[in-house]
Amino acid sequence: MRSAGLDTMTERSFVQARPPAPQHWWAHVRAGRIKEEGPRMKRNLNCPCGETIVGTDEDDLVTKTKAHLAANHPGHDYSREEILFIAY
Ligand SMILES: [Zn+2]
Numbered sequence: 001m002r003s004a005g006l007d008t009m010t011e012r013s014f015v016q017a018r019p020p021a022p023q024h025w026w027a028h029v030r031a032g033r034i035k036e037e038g039p040r041m042k043r044n045l046n047c048p049c050g051e052t053i054v055g056t057d058e059d060d061l062v063t064k065t066k067a068h069l070a071a072n073h074p075g076h077d078y079s080r081e082e083i084l085f086i087a088y
Contacts (some may be wrong), residue, residue, distance in 0.1 A: 042087035049073070061087055 002047055027047045053068055055061025064082045069076050 042084055044088040045083065047072075058084060058087075 004040060019022055042058055043055050045061060047053060047065075047068060049072060051072070053061065053064050055064050062080045062083050065078070065087075071077065
């Protein structure tokens, strides 16, 4: 009974019937919740000395990392971009 042509047609119309993203997802983006809780936000950094630095957000992580560098690694002053590059 199975026809490859029919299966492809059924699958295609099913994909077309689905919207790219549900409406409520965009509402969350507008509310800024995705930005705050999304997986892209880096809040942790493992310093080569073994210290783990955890921030509440990227700005906080950069501030804490710079404070840690100033206190424990004089001369190692990294930029925000460099800190976020090794953060996760
Ligand atoms: Zn360190």
